[in-house]
Amino acid sequence: MKVQIYFFGIFRSIAVKPEQTIELFENASIRELLDLLIDQYPKMAAFLSADKIKKSHVLLVRGEKPVLNYKTRLTDGDQLYLFIMLAGG
Amino acid sequence: MALTAFINLSDGKIRVEESPAETVQKYLGSRGYAAKILYDNVGIDVEPLSPENYLIFSTGPMTGTPWPTSARFTVTAKSPLTGAYGYANSSGFFGPELRKAGFDALVFTGKSKSPMILVIDDNNLSLVDGSDLWGKDTEETEDILKKRYEGCKVASIGSGGEKLVKFSSVINDYGRAAARTGVGAVMGSKNLKAVVVSASNEVPYPDAFKKIAMEMMKKVGKHPEAQFLRKWGTAALVDPKNASGDLPARNHQEVQVSYWKDVNAEKVDEFLERNDGCYNCPIRCSRFTKVENGQYKCSTEGPEYETINSFGPMVGNNNMELIIYANLLCNRYGLDTISTGVSIAFAMECHQRGLLNDDELSLEWGDEKSITGLIEAIAYRKEGIGDLLAEGVKRAAEKIGQGADHYAMHVKGMEMPRQEPRTTKGMALGHSTSNRGADHLYALPTIDLTGNVEAATKFFPECMPEILERTSEKYKPEMNILSEAYCAISDALGVCKFTTTEAFILYPEDFARGLSELPGYDLDEEAILKAGERIVNLERMYNIRHGLDRKDDQLPSRFLTEPATLIDMETKEVISDGMLVDLDYMLDRYYRLRNWTKDGIPSADKLKELGLEDTVGDL
Numbered sequence: 001m002k003v004q005i006y007f008f009g010i011f012r013s014i015a016v017k018p019e020q021t022i023e024l025f026e027n028a029s030i031r032e033l034l035d036l037l038i039d040q041y042p043k044m045a046a047f048l049s050a051d052k053i054k055k056s057h058v059l060l061v062r063g064e065k066p067v068l069n070y071k072t073r074l075t076d077g078d079q080l081y082l083f084i085m086l087a088g089g
Numbered sequence: 090m091a092l093t094a095f096i097n098l099s100d101g102k103i104r105v106e107e108s109p110a111e112t113v114q115k116y117l118g119s120r121g122y123a124a125k126i127l128y129d130n131v132g133i134d135v136e137p138l139s140p141e142n143y144l145i146f147s148t149g150p151m152t153g154t155p156w157p158t159s160a161r162f163t164v165t166a167k168s169p170l171t172g173a174y175g176y177a178n179s180s181g182f183f184g185p186e187l188r189k190a191g192f193d194a195l196v197f198t199g200k201s202k203s204p205m206i207l208v209i210d211d212n213n214l215s216l217v218d219g220s221d222l223w224g225k226d227t228e229e230t231e232d233i234l235k236k237r238y239e240g241c242k243v244a245s246i247g248s249g250g251e252k253l254v255k256f257s258s259v260i261n262d263y264g265r266a267a268a269r270t271g272v273g274a275v276m277g278s279k280n281l282k283a284v285v286v287s288a289s290n291e292v293p294y295p296d297a298f299k300k301i302a303m304e305m306m307k308k309v310g311k312h313p314e315a316q317f318l319r320k321w322g323t324a325a326l327v328d329p330k331n332a333s334g335d336l337p338a339r340n341h342q343e344v345q346v347s348y349w350k351d352v353n354a355e356k357v358d359e360f361l362e363r364n365d366g367c368y369n370c371p372i373r374c375s376r377f378t379k380v381e382n383g384q385y386k387c388s389t390e391g392p393e394y395e396t397i398n399s400f401g402p403m404v405g406n407n408n409m410e411l412i413i414y415a416n417l418l419c420n421r422y423g424l425d426t427i428s429t430g431v432s433i434a435f436a437m438e439c440h441q442r443g444l445l446n447d448d449e450l451s452l453e454w455g456d457e458k459s460i461t462g463l464i465e466a467i468a469y470r471k472e473g474i475g476d477l478l479a480e481g482v483k484r485a486a487e488k489i490g491q492g493a494d495h496y497a498m499h500v501k502g503m504e505m506p507r508q509e510p511r512t513t514k515g516m517a518l519g520h521s522t523s524n525r526g527a528d529h530l531y532a533l534p535t536i537d538l539t540g541n542v543e544a545a546t547k548f549f550p551e552c553m554p555e556i557l558e559r560t561s562e563k564y565k566p567e568m569n570i571l572s573e574a575y576c577a578i579s580d581a582l583g584v585c586k587f588t589t590t591e592a593f594i595l596y597p598e599d600f601a602r603g604l605s606e607l608p609g610y611d612l613d614e615e616a617i618l619k620a621g622e623r624i625v626n627l628e629r630m631y632n633i634r635h636g637l638d639r640k641d642d643q644l645p646s647r648f649l650t651e652p653a654t655l656i657d658m659e660t661k662e663v664i665s666d667g668m669l670v671d672l673d674y675m676l677d678r679y680y681r682l683r684n685w686t687k688d689g690i691p692s693a694d695k696l697k698e699l700g701l702e703d704t705v706g707d708l
Contacts, residue, residue, distance in 0.1 A: 006554045008540065009333055013655065013665040018558070046659055047332075057329035064543040066313070081554065083540035084329045088516075088533045088591050089394050089507055 001026055001076035003033065008083045014043045024074060030060065031070045033080070047084065059085035091193040094214055096207060098279050099140060099199030103214050108193040114609045115700065117581035117617075119149035120176055121624040122194060123165035127174070128631050128704070137169035137271070138253055138278040140200035146187065146244070146284065147194040149583025150607050153185030153292040153368070155302040157309040157595075158585035160185055160368035168270040169278075170255045170428075170481050171502040171526045174631040175270030178530070178580050179244075180367040181262030186242040188583070189288035201280040208238065209286040219282040223251060226421035227260040234285050241287040247423030250277035252470040254479040256428030256504065260420055264375075264390025265367070268425040270503060270525050271481075298606035305588075305595055305603065310371035314539075314592035318374040319364065323394035324354035333559075334512040334655035334668070338402035339454055340434040341498060341645075344509045344653045348407040352397055356409045362388060372587055378413050385414035392416040392426075395529075398507035399430025404437060405454030415464060422468035428481065431504035433463045435482040436474065438496040444489055447474045494646075500527035501641050510644055511653040511668040513538060515565045515572075518675045521642045522569065522689075524628040533590040534565070534572040544593040562671050566679035574621030581624060597621075623699040626691050630704040639680075639689040644672055 006019045024033060031050070038045045047056040053070070060067040061081040062074075093108045113122050123145040135141040145165040152159055162184030168175025187195070191212045206219040222230050222245075230245045242262065249257030250273030257273030258266045267273075294302075309315055317325065330336040331349040338346045350356065360380060366373030379388035392400075392412050400406060400415040419426045437459070439445035440452035450459040450466075466475030477485050482504055486497035498505045503526025510517030519532035536544050537559040549556050549567055556564035572590045575597060579589045582604065588594045598614035605611050612620070632641075654666040680687060684695040693705050 006557075008537075008554075008558050009560065010655070010664060012558065012560075018555070043657065043660075043662070043664070046657060055328070056332070057325075059540040061540055061542045064546055066540075068313075081540060081542050081557065083557070084333050085540055086329050086333060086335060086513070086535075086538040086559070087323070087326055088535045088538065088586075089323060089326065089398075089529050 001028070001074070003074055003076070003078040003080060005033070005080045005082060008081065010047070010084055011044065011082045014041050027073050029070065030062075030067055030072050030074060033074060034070065057085045059083040092191050092212060093194045093196060094192060095196045095198065096214070096216070097199045098197060098201040098205060098216070098281060101216055103216070105212060105214065110609050113193055115620070116624055116627070117149065117578060117620050118193065119147045119152065119161075119583050120163045120165070120178065120577065120580035121620070121627075122581070123147040123163055123176065124174070124624060124627050124631070126194065126196060127165055127167065128627055131167050133635055135167060137167045137172060138274060140198070140279065142167050142275055142278070144197040144272065144275045144279060144281070145194055148184050148188040148192060149581055150604065150610065152583030153188035154294050155299050155306070155369065156584060156603060157302070157306045158367070158370045158372065158588050159583055160370060161580065161583045161585060162187060163580055164259050164267040164272040166270075166272050166275040168503070168525065169253070169274045170271040173501065173635045173637055174524050174628045175272060176525055177258065177267035177269045177272045179259070179261055179265050179267040180585060181265035182368050183242040183244050183261035183265070183286065184583060185292075185368040186286045186288050188292050189290055190286055195284065197279055197281060200278065204280050204282045206234070206283045206285060207281065209284070211287070211289055222282050224248070227423050228263060228421050230283055231263055234283060238285050238287060241285045243283055243285055245283035245423070246273045246276050247421055248468045249273050249423040252468070252479070253277055254424060254467060254470065255481045255484075256425045256432070257423050258425045260423050264420050266420065266425070268427070269528065273423045295606055298603060301603045301606060305599060306371055309588050309594050312592065312594045314594060315372045315587070318372050318587060321354040322357070322374045322376045324357045324376070324392070324397055326394045327353040327397060332658065334653060335509045336402055337398065337507060337509045339405050340403065340438040340496060341509065341647055342438070344512060345656065345658060346402045346407075347658070349658070351407040352401040352409060352412065357392065357397075360409065360413060367585070370585065372585070374587065380410045380413055383410065385410040387414050387417045389413060389417040389420060395507050396426040396430070399426050400460065403430050403434045403507065404460055406457070406460060407455070408457065411457050411460060415460060418461070418464045418468075422464070424464070424468055427506050428504040429464060429467060431498050432467065432478040432482055432485070433460060435485065435496055435498065436463060436478060439489060439493055442496065444491055444493050445474075450474070498645050498647075500644060501637065503527050505645070509653065510648040510670050512655065513559050514562045514670065514675070515559065515568055517644060517648065517670045517672065518565050518569050518679060519572070521644050521672060521676070522573075522679060524625065524632055530586065531576060532569045532572045533576050533586050534569045535591055536568050536572070536593070539592060541593055560668065562675050565675055566682050569679065570682055571618075573625050574618050577621040577624035578617055581620070619699065623701060626696065626699050626701055627704065629691055630696070630701065630707055633690055634707045639676065639687070642676060642689055644670060
């Protein structure tokens with residue numbers, strides 16, 4: 001299956017592109033997607049690796065809703081948005 | 090029936106009238122109503138610190154009601170910092186008490202011969218002598234007044250306002266500040282030391298309104314953003330901002346620091362006494378801290394992110410105890426923490442560049458004696474550097490000359506809040522176009538920063554997904570125009586922006602629904618957004634009348650000419666570099682979308698469309 005991921009901020013700088021189509025095994029989890037991203041872009045490990053993601057303020061949005069559980073299974077055609085979450089001040 | 094009180098401090102006469110309902114409703118209330126009063130009464134010939142200026146305390150139709158976060162009130166005046174439109178907004182418990190006493194607005198004019206206090210007991214108003222409190226800080230003042238008037242709420246000024254420091258604030262409930270644009274100095278110029286209010290009734294509202302308010306209360310309380318703010322407060326921004334190059338340091342010479350762990354939320358937690366909240370707030374983001382020992386032994390409300398940056402990285406300091414102490418000093422003296430920190434950073438960079446020295450203070454980055462010494466020097470306008478910085482960085486730079494203006498981080502004369510324009514382009518535009526000078530809360534453009542795909546898709550489907558890229562100028566005008574209107578609505582109704590533009594926990598349609606249950610209001614989402622746009626345009630026209638236009642919507646030159654570099658803080662590898670702001674691109678589009686001219690002046694058609702025909706004569 002294929003999912004579309006949009007990169008923002010640091011992730012866009014690291015990937016040097018705004019979006020990417022990623023092919024995954026059927027029923028793959030979000031954690032598997034993140035591991036694939038780390039394989040392709042090792043600098044993303046500082047934010048996306050399993051031991052860092054909780055403290056690195058990563059926000060992954062699937063459709064319009066933030067992902068709260070990285071074991072969530074993806075489906076073909078999913079659109080995902082990857083940020084470091086900031087706010088106003 | 091809500092009231093407006095006119096208090097002439099020159100002759101002591103007080104007049105209380107029923108508020109003009111149609112005008113209040115047209116401008117929603119609070120910030121909007123006060124902007125209309127200022128527009129109609131304070132012209133270009135009025136000096137901000139003269140008796141002819143107005144000082145307006147105002148509440149919104151939701152202030153003090155069961156609506157979630159309905160704690161806010163506004164203080165409006167012509168600003169001594171910008172010479173144009175000025176307002177500051179605060180929270181806590183003072184505003185709800187004022188609303189419960191029945192008031193839409195208190196309008197102060199004139200100047201008392203001696204220090205005075207306005208005492209409000211329900212709708213009985215009296216001016217009493219405040220000479221014994223003049224010279225006391227806001228904490229002592231509030232302590233004394235609470236003993237004199239049991240159960241009252243207090244808003245007062247400290248030495249900052251008394252000494253006419255141009256960025257002095259009005260402090261209420263000890264640690265809450267109507268901080269910006271120098272409204273404290275206007276209060277001081279009138280010899281008004283404090284406003285004391287006690288109310289015995291609740292704000293009236295229909296059952297149907299309460300039912301919607303309760304629904305919204307649940308929605309806010311369980312929202313993940315609310316839970317996050319409750320746990321960590323805005324200090325939680327330090328880590329991601331540092332990673333993203335949005336933690337300005339040493340007067341924006343850098344955009345990240347190596348010592349972020351010394352100034353982040355976990356460090357604040359080491360000093361945490363308790364969490365608390367403002368009136369009727371389910372978020373409860375306020376964090377009270379205590380330094381147990383040493384030279385900075387103290388306890389205070391805060392510090393929030395803006396103050397952490399202002400007295401931390403911005404001045405090269407990594408001592409959290411000092412940040413907490415500086416927060417306390419500013420509250421006691423009645424100084425805006427943002428403007429104070431930015432002024433100190435300006436002095437330190439001027440020293441670094443060989444433009445400024447002081448006999449007693451080193452002015453070196455991070456020098457603790459310089460930081461506390463300068464706060465005190467500013468608060469008391471001590472001869473020399475205190476008096477210089479108390480004027481704000483714009484005027485200080487003009488006085489120093491020799492290119493010092495390049496190091497003065499301000500827009501329209503007001504010091505910049507603690508975002509980095511080169512890495513957050515919506516904020517760059519927001520600081521620039523804000524009608525009260527550099528400000529993160531005039532637009533609070535955070536749809537991109539918070540990754541709010543839901544809000545972006547609802548309002549800007551044609552701009553998706555690029556609008557969510559914080560480092561891109563594209564579509565930021567679209568985002569900011571919506572946010573400016575929504576911020577105006579929030580301030581006018583009397584609610585906290587944590588439920589609105591910060592996270593879109595509630596949408597404009599939610600407010601339209603609730604507001605329409607209050608007498609005199611009948612709005613849908615389009616109409617309430619139009620009301621927000623009306624307020625922004627009215628404030629713009631106040632500034633146009635004072636000669637401000639595109640030339641004043643400018644950022645400090647550093648952000649247009651000195652590229653920023655973002656590095657991985659662990660590996661030190663460069664992630665991106667060459668980051669600058671293309672402000673002209675954003676301004677052109679922003680003005681065009683607003684139906685303003687290329688010079689940033691509203692068109693007559695736009696003003697008529699918004700029901701602002703009365704202002705066309707100022708074009």
